[in-house]
Amino acid sequence: MLLPMPPTSSLFLMAESREHPMHVGSLQLFQPPEGATALDVRRMFDDAIGVDEVAPLFQKRPRRSISTLGQWAWETDRAFDLEHHVRRNALPAPGRILELLALCSRLHSTLLDRHRPLWEMHLIEGLEDGRYAAYFKVHHSLVDGVSALRMLSRQLSTDADERNMPAPWAPRERAPREPRPRPNRASTAASTISDALGLGPALLRTVTRAINDQSGSMSLAAPKSMLNVDITGARRFAAQSWPIERIRGVGKAADATVNDVVLAMCSGALRQYMQSLDALPESSLIAMVPVSLHGDGPGSGDGGGNAVGAVMCRLGTDLDDAGERLATVHQSMAEGKEALSTMSPSQILAMSALGISPLALWPALRLTETMRPPFNLIISNVPGPREPMYWNGARLDGLYPLSIPLDGQALNITCTSYSSEIAFGLTGCRRTVPHLQRLLGYLDDELAALERAVGL
Amino acid sequence: MLLPMPPTSSLFLMAESREHPMHVGSLQLFQPPEGATALDVRRMFDDAIGVDEVAPLFQKRPRRSISTLGQWAWETDRAFDLEHHVRRNALPAPGRILELLALCSRLHSTLLDRHRPLWEMHLIEGLEDGRYAAYFKVHHSLVDGVSALRMLSRQLSTDADERNMPAPWAPRERAPREPRPRPNRASTAASTISDALGLGPALLRTVTRAINDQSGSMSLAAPKSMLNVDITGARRFAAQSWPIERIRGVGKAADATVNDVVLAMCSGALRQYMQSLDALPESSLIAMVPVSLHGDGPGSGDGGGNAVGAVMCRLGTDLDDAGERLATVHQSMAEGKEALSTMSPSQILAMSALGISPLALWPALRLTETMRPPFNLIISNVPGPREPMYWNGARLDGLYPLSIPLDGQALNITCTSYSSEIAFGLTGCRRTVPHLQRLLGYLDDELAALERAVGL
Numbered sequence: 001m002l003l004p005m006p007p008t009s010s011l012f013l014m015a016e017s018r019e020h021p022m023h024v025g026s027l028q029l030f031q032p033p034e035g036a037t038a039l040d041v042r043r044m045f046d047d048a049i050g051v052d053e054v055a056p057l058f059q060k061r062p063r064r065s066i067s068t069l070g071q072w073a074w075e076t077d078r079a080f081d082l083e084h085h086v087r088r089n090a091l092p093a094p095g096r097i098l099e100l101l102a103l104c105s106r107l108h109s110t111l112l113d114r115h116r117p118l119w120e121m122h123l124i125e126g127l128e129d130g131r132y133a134a135y136f137k138v139h140h141s142l143v144d145g146v147s148a149l150r151m152l153s154r155q156l157s158t159d160a161d162e163r164n165m166p167a168p169w170a171p172r173e174r175a176p177r178e179p180r181p182r183p184n185r186a187s188t189a190a191s192t193i194s195d196a197l198g199l200g201p202a203l204l205r206t207v208t209r210a211i212n213d214q215s216g217s218m219s220l221a222a223p224k225s226m227l228n229v230d231i232t233g234a235r236r237f238a239a240q241s242w243p244i245e246r247i248r249g250v251g252k253a254a255d256a257t258v259n260d261v262v263l264a265m266c267s268g269a270l271r272q273y274m275q276s277l278d279a280l281p282e283s284s285l286i287a288m289v290p291v292s293l294h295g296d297g298p299g300s301g302d303g304g305g306n307a308v309g310a311v312m313c314r315l316g317t318d319l320d321d322a323g324e325r326l327a328t329v330h331q332s333m334a335e336g337k338e339a340l341s342t343m344s345p346s347q348i349l350a351m352s353a354l355g356i357s358p359l360a361l362w363p364a365l366r367l368t369e370t371m372r373p374p375f376n377l378i379i380s381n382v383p384g385p386r387e388p389m390y391w392n393g394a395r396l397d398g399l400y401p402l403s404i405p406l407d408g409q410a411l412n413i414t415c416t417s418y419s420s421e422i423a424f425g426l427t428g429c430r431r432t433v434p435h436l437q438r439l440l441g442y443l444d445d446e447l448a449a450l451e452r453a454v455g456l
Numbered sequence: 457m458l459l460p461m462p463p464t465s466s467l468f469l470m471a472e473s474r475e476h477p478m479h480v481g482s483l484q485l486f487q488p489p490e491g492a493t494a495l496d497v498r499r500m501f502d503d504a505i506g507v508d509e510v511a512p513l514f515q516k517r518p519r520r521s522i523s524t525l526g527q528w529a530w531e532t533d534r535a536f537d538l539e540h541h542v543r544r545n546a547l548p549a550p551g552r553i554l555e556l557l558a559l560c561s562r563l564h565s566t567l568l569d570r571h572r573p574l575w576e577m578h579l580i581e582g583l584e585d586g587r588y589a590a591y592f593k594v595h596h597s598l599v600d601g602v603s604a605l606r607m608l609s610r611q612l613s614t615d616a617d618e619r620n621m622p623a624p625w626a627p628r629e630r631a632p633r634e635p636r637p638r639p640n641r642a643s644t645a646a647s648t649i650s651d652a653l654g655l656g657p658a659l660l661r662t663v664t665r666a667i668n669d670q671s672g673s674m675s676l677a678a679p680k681s682m683l684n685v686d687i688t689g690a691r692r693f694a695a696q697s698w699p700i701e702r703i704r705g706v707g708k709a710a711d712a713t714v715n716d717v718v719l720a721m722c723s724g725a726l727r728q729y730m731q732s733l734d735a736l737p738e739s740s741l742i743a744m745v746p747v748s749l750h751g752d753g754p755g756s757g758d759g760g761g762n763a764v765g766a767v768m769c770r771l772g773t774d775l776d777d778a779g780e781r782l783a784t785v786h787q788s789m790a791e792g793k794e795a796l797s798t799m800s801p802s803q804i805l806a807m808s809a810l811g812i813s814p815l816a817l818w819p820a821l822r823l824t825e826t827m828r829p830p831f832n833l834i835i836s837n838v839p840g841p842r843e844p845m846y847w848n849g850a851r852l853d854g855l856y857p858l859s860i861p862l863d864g865q866a867l868n869i870t871c872t873s874y875s876s877e878i879a880f881g882l883t884g885c886r887r888t889v890p891h892l893q894r895l896l897g898y899l900d901d902e903l904a905a906l907e908r909a910v911g912l
Binding site: 018019039042079081084087088089090091092093099102106109110111113114115116123125126232233234430431 | 555562565581688
């Protein structure tokens, strides 16, 4: 049976090319339970594979044919083949995080098979520190990053003693024991709005106008930069976590939000990185930052959504002082959110579409390298589980997001909070953004510089 | 500087899709030298990577732009990045050949990055038997399988004591110590002929007519079969070697060639495989077998070529007796070669183009599932090195070819002789050709059945 696919979802299929695969990913690190080894965790996954129960979402594949009038639709894959989707990998010696990130970079570079449900789970053994890793890859047409995170959380437990838990891809029947982590409903909102409009030419015109509008919160002019060029298909992924306490400490001392500090860290790191490549633009880089406009409203369930917008944030990469960069970011975010709250519904609509589905809209807008980029990169901050989570007693020890670079947007930074840490996931075009892993060191430098700047 | 690309080469780029990547591959198994381990072999590769010398062929990437009038051309990649091309992998426990073939299946399924030189070398550790493996992948537009094999041989040595040898991808200056294995010059010939004609519509018409011609050696009608349907992007690879002596023994006893016995093995195995799936056609499967028409002639160097044709071979899969299948194959091949030798030059031309570049021509012919397939599968037999070869003392212990399935051609069988063995490499669409690895057992069964049939 064919089920219709929302236009936003099919846009992700249509916009995909070998230069920009349209899947998101996450890297999970598991600490084996007391007295167990990484291979015991693998054995638990092996057992889960043996059960062969798969959630309906993970059984549907895209289909386009004459019977669907050329439109993309979903259908259940009747020859579903779990072994294709769940794969065993191993790290070459010495099995450091370096080798793990190299493997994830490669796994994230390849296209999913469109004849099958659009996901892969890669189980990874051979980490020298005794942990077990999993890289999960899912097409953006199936779920967005936020939903993927939410789904993952649902398959885990806050109870370290729970056993006989189903596989991450299996149907999850039981009610959650704890309140679910509250997801950012960005994408749901975008889907709802875009669906209502059919994402037609009118919407595209509105968004294009908004992008080119030189007034209001969109007035920031992003400089041309090395990040705003056409990209290639190979990816480089780098990731690292920092304690929320350190970031919150800086925020408290400077009267800024955690998100401001995250953005300031990115700002300082990008400045240092681009300086090292002799590629720092004279004026500040502008980041596009998706933000929630309101708190929970009616219809905040899975099917509803809240108004969500995008703030264009001046990162202050032209400033030499870490404290000044944080102040610039804080002011820019505050002004941007203020501007958003006074926008008309249609303006918010345009912003929403822009802010939430830029990945889908981007290729449709056909921005070229000769134009000024509307912004230099997207930096998202997605809230994840607040408590430590477990799968059959194995503690989820780290959770790192992988996102989607695009032509004109060669680097994506997505942050995820989990338990007491914030993980930074950097996904870049391997050719356009060289030595991406150096950004991790620069992020660390910048957090220390911010602490010094606020007197910690 | 842009260099023109021959039309046949660019055809491989144009015909490529996510369903049928157009690269060939080879799997090599190395036995470490006396007293050394697999990790020592890896260290030799690490050292070779450190030298960072790359042959010009492996530095050129395809390029198409307004300045090339939209035609594909070659240019040197000025940002060449060896680390992208040579990658370290490891097998999950227990590291059997099963895990190795699964990894190669996956590596062979993904597209090469077109912004870079079109090859990847995957170094693979973790084989439980102490050997070290390498999977080499190269786009058919850069070299064909025969040339790839020849190139590989040149980088190896027959001298087990030679050391300080360059990497397989490095320039190889010294003269070969032994006469080179004589390659099948199929592809070179095809390139020359096609180039002369520009591979225009006239040639396509000629080939199409030849395919549909119901007289001469093309008159065999191939039945519809499970192999002749549209395919998906995921691959399954299976491979195994048998001693040439056993195959030659059957041939001698039955007055047949080694190639006849190889084809009869494929016939019996395909019969058993399709029977197990309840999918055996009533009439015999027809294999397209590339053959050399003449011995060495003038212009047999790298730039020239010999006349080469394709024989449509009745495999006898409708026959219950192994001996009868071998007799059918033998007769069919003899008649086919006889017919070829009496063809007019233009007919040979058509056959050559068909026989040698079917992979390139196939998508251009746009054969649909509703038509009868011109043949059911391609079975090639490519001669490799006759003596044991070594790289820095590590003995090349096995050499297995991976080829290209296509829409309508879901399974490819390529055989390679090396030293005292013949390797069968089966590359199939993972979805369309289920349980491909079972064919290995059936091939083994059939060799034993043939030995019994001829009284060995």
